[in-house]
Amino acid sequence: MKIDNLLYKESEWLKGTGPKANTVISSRIRLARNVDGYNFFTTASPETKRKIFDDIQAAVKKCKTLKGASLLSMKEITELDRQFLVERHLMSLEHVAEPESKGLVLDDKEVVSIMINEEDHLRIQVLQSGFNLTEAWRIIDAIDNDLAERLRFAFSPRYGFLTACPTNTGTGLRGSVMLHLPALAMTNQLNSVFQAISKLGLTIRGLYGEGTEATGEFYQISNQVTLGYSETDLIDNIEKIISRIIGRENTTRASLLSKNKEEITDKVWRAMGTLRSARIITSNETITLLSTIRLGIDLAIIKEPDVKVLNELFILMQPAHLQKLEGKALSPQERDVKRAALIREKLKS
Amino acid sequence: MMCDICNKREATVHLTEIINDKVTKMHLCEACAKEKGEEMETHFGISDLLQGLADFGVPHEVKGKKNLKCAACGFMFSDFQKIGRLGCPKCYDSFAPQLVPLLKRIHGSDRHMGKLALKMEKGKQQPSRVQELQELKIKLQEAIAGEAFEEAVVIRDKIRQLENSLGQREDNENR
Ligand SMILES: [Zn+2]
Ligand SMILES: [Zn+2]
Numbered sequence: 001m002k003i004d005n006l007l008y009k010e011s012e013w014l015k016g017t018g019p020k021a022n023t024v025i026s027s028r029i030r031l032a033r034n035v036d037g038y039n040f041f042t043t044a045s046p047e048t049k050r051k052i053f054d055d056i057q058a059a060v061k062k063c064k065t066l067k068g069a070s071l072l073s074m075k076e077i078t079e080l081d082r083q084f085l086v087e088r089h090l091m092s093l094e095h096v097a098e099p100e101s102k103g104l105v106l107d108d109k110e111v112v113s114i115m116i117n118e119e120d121h122l123r124i125q126v127l128q129s130g131f132n133l134t135e136a137w138r139i140i141d142a143i144d145n146d147l148a149e150r151l152r153f154a155f156s157p158r159y160g161f162l163t164a165c166p167t168n169t170g171t172g173l174r175g176s177v178m179l180h181l182p183a184l185a186m187t188n189q190l191n192s193v194f195q196a197i198s199k200l201g202l203t204i205r206g207l208y209g210e211g212t213e214a215t216g217e218f219y220q221i222s223n224q225v226t227l228g229y230s231e232t233d234l235i236d237n238i239e240k241i242i243s244r245i246i247g248r249e250n251t252t253r254a255s256l257l258s259k260n261k262e263e264i265t266d267k268v269w270r271a272m273g274t275l276r277s278a279r280i281i282t283s284n285e286t287i288t289l290l291s292t293i294r295l296g297i298d299l300a301i302i303k304e305p306d307v308k309v310l311n312e313l314f315i316l317m318q319p320a321h322l323q324k325l326e327g328k329a330l331s332p333q334e335r336d337v338k339r340a341a342l343i344r345e346k347l348k349s
Numbered sequence: 350m351m352c353d354i355c356n357k358r359e360a361t362v363h364l365t366e367i368i369n370d371k372v373t374k375m376h377l378c379e380a381c382a383k384e385k386g387e388e389m390e391t392h393f394g395i396s397d398l399l400q401g402l403a404d405f406g407v408p409h410e411v412k413g414k415k416n417l418k419c420a421a422c423g424f425m426f427s428d429f430q431k432i433g434r435l436g437c438p439k440c441y442d443s444f445a446p447q448l449v450p451l452l453k454r455i456h457g458s459d460r461h462m463g464k465l466a467l468k469m470e471k472g473k474q475q476p477s478r479v480q481e482l483q484e485l486k487i488k489l490q491e492a493i494a495g496e497a498f499e500e501a502v503v504i505r506d507k508i509r510q511l512e513n514s515l516g517q518r519e520d521n522e523n524r
Contacts, residue, residue: 228458
């Protein structure tokens, strides 16, 4: 696979077509697996790491569920390309450093990705557009079964799938939903939501921004617990809680619109004005403004652009993407200029 | 050996605690152990209570708490405490007394309820004696945690029997 081809391709999960796409950007399920008979990655010798890589490569080639998928060797691609794959949510930041014996299996729709030799030998991931953990589970379960026919996973009847970190043991399943919650944020309801969530075995983190201060009101909610429940129970739990959060976000949006129509309309059009006019723009400012535009579309304050375009901009405006679009390395200042130009182009009326 | 507290009944519960590199031992009868259960749990910590009672099966390094080591991969428990990652899948058995309370704290459970590894589902063979041993050790931990010391002693004896029948070979490997 040519990584550059992805640059002009629309990822399946960015289409903005999935269920509840107005509040949910994407749903993701990840399974952690290790091949039995080897040390975990951290303590494995370079020789063992190569063997693990080879075992997995051989298994992947035989899997029907992974037909047509490509296997990238991390050491054979540039650091910029690795960064690029992180920005597309196809692998973790931890997978960028020390590329020796690390790999990535990727299907052409960017739905399935498998990190080889990350913290665990395998980190299988399935991404779906909108609120759709059920479909993500259906796909990943089949891939997992397919791989298990060809690889002996480290498993104990008591503890389940054994992982390098005890926080992942059992199902090895992490379900994450990426949410856009601007109305709950504006009405200061987020804190109470977050407190309730943590009591229900889920965790939340801001998708952008440092520490607790989130930028653009995008949040990722995931299950904390992986042991003691079946996979479908874990997924049901996330779905139930998130459905309630979505419901609250939507009613708050409606009441905001009826009570503060002028203010919100003003805010949305100002955001659009800035994005269509700026010559220099940081990624933080971009995220904040795109977040407002996204709300404006859902509340029918503006009709354009399509959510798909917004989702795409969130990906394209990141450093590695900008540099790949430009075809050369850019300084942070140069990126701010390139970013502004790209946004003007995409939001042209 | 008589119980350290009542000095009337046979001591069957043995506790080991390491304070400032000094090994302190207590020998109690079941009745006194039960009575002192709560006090001991706070004083010794449940894992130490376990070590005292579960004076078998666990690799010998376990006794010197500082040198707790996985017999399969050589990973030290102290390394886990530093980096938060285990050395190999067998570490889960090697450090079971330490990991079970941790798993319960993280997940509220220490028992897998999810899907099985496909190969195991198909195999459906009898659990091996090693697995059986492992299950017994888990039951023992649970009995101790629930302060069911009489039950714990019964389980302990079963474990000893099973271990004896498993022979010397493994024993030698641990040394
Ligand atoms: Zn006594
Ligand atoms: Zn180990």
